[in-house]
Amino acid sequence: MSYLLASIMCSVLVSVLLKIARRQKIDIGQAVGVNYIVAVALTMLVLKPDLGNPRAFLPTWWLFAALGVLLPSVFVVMGRAVDAAGIVKSDAAQRLSLFLPIAASFALFGEKLTEGRLIGIVLAFVALFCLLWKSEGGKQSGGMMAQAGLLMGVWAGYGVIDILFKQLAKSGTAFAGNLLVAFCLAGILMFGYLFAKGTKWTKEGVVGGVLLGGLNFLNITTYIGAHRVMSSNPTLVFAGMNMGVIVLGTLVGAWLFKEKISSINAAGISVALAAVACLFYWADIRALFGI
Incomplete structure (x- = not known):
């Protein structure tokens, strides 16, 4: 549970940093690129991977290959989706x-669909x-087909990354x-993408990347740690992570950035807490209410 809370x-x-970065006109692409340099350094220093036997990585080569392509690609697709379809639709798609990792929990990972988990989902x-x-403040530019394609890319990309992290957690010490x-x-x-488009590097972009890299490293490692500790219940990690991020993010947005929470948003927070309670503590709830 502590790993999951830390990851949330x-x-x-990370979202708070990105919101501040936009206000400070930090190039998000630069920050994302530098973020991976920091992540590599922290992985070497903290996790100390065993690189003495390269053959140990062969059975799971497809995992890091897929993640290596998807991680930066989804950032780029998300940025384009925000430009074309707006933040509201892009955030909803993410x-x-x-839905994808939860479906994979039952279809691929052999998890049983219990009453509590069904209600929680x-x-x-x-x-x-x-x-x-949220109410949309105007029409979005771009063709409908292009918007739909980008939003599907965001939806599928983040869903597949969640599933791949679950598989990565099962690789044990490797x-x-x-x-x-x-x-x-x-x-x-x-970096290939940034150099191809002729990015002009700034101090703000590099500093933002260092901060982003540290937070992303902690986020990913604690998320994988949660999957390893709760390996028999991947749905709890998938759903708990997503719901926790949305609830905490909504509250932080209202408190730190004075973002307005509508009555529907407030109701969503209450329902989200009930969902997490059902996913984690359904047996206790049934015993408490005698059902």
């Missing part, structure tokens, strides 16, 4: 990617719609090495 906090702090989706409900290779590949691709 780091994820929200959070609703929860239903409540989780109700809460997602409530928390993401996960640190796999994570290192994924970060290296992601960094190479991101």
Whole structure:
């Protein structure tokens, strides 16, 4: 549980950093690129991956290869989706990617669909719609087909990354090495993208990248740690992470950035808490109410 809570906090702090970065006109692409350099350094220093036997990574080569491509690609797709379809639709697509890893928990990981988890999942989706409900302040530019394609890319990208992290957590002691290779590949691709478009580097972009890298490293490692500790209940990690981030993010946005919470958003927070309670403590709830 502590790993999951730490991952939720780091994820929200990343969003806070990105929101501040926009106000300070920090180039997000530069920050993302530098972030992978920091992530590689921290992986070497903290996780100390065993690189003495390269063959140990062969059975899971497809994991770090897929993550190496998807991690920077989803950042780019998310940025384009925000430009074309707006923040509201893009954020909704990212959070609703929860559907894919939850479906994978039952279809691929052999998890049983219990009564409590079914109720929790239903409540989780109700809460997602409530928390993401915002009035749109104008028409978005771009063709409908292009918008739909970008939003589908965000939805599928984040969902598949969640599933791949679950698989990475199952690789045991080799996960640190796999994570290192994924970060290296992601960094190479991101820097290739930045140089291809002729990015002019700034001090703010580098500093923002260092902070982003530290938070992202903690977020990913604690998230994988949660999957390893709770390996028999991946749904709890998938749903708990997504709901926790949205609830905490909504509260932080209202308190720190004075963002308005509508009555529907407030209802979503309550439903989200109920969903998490059902996912984690359904047996205790049934005993408490005698049902």
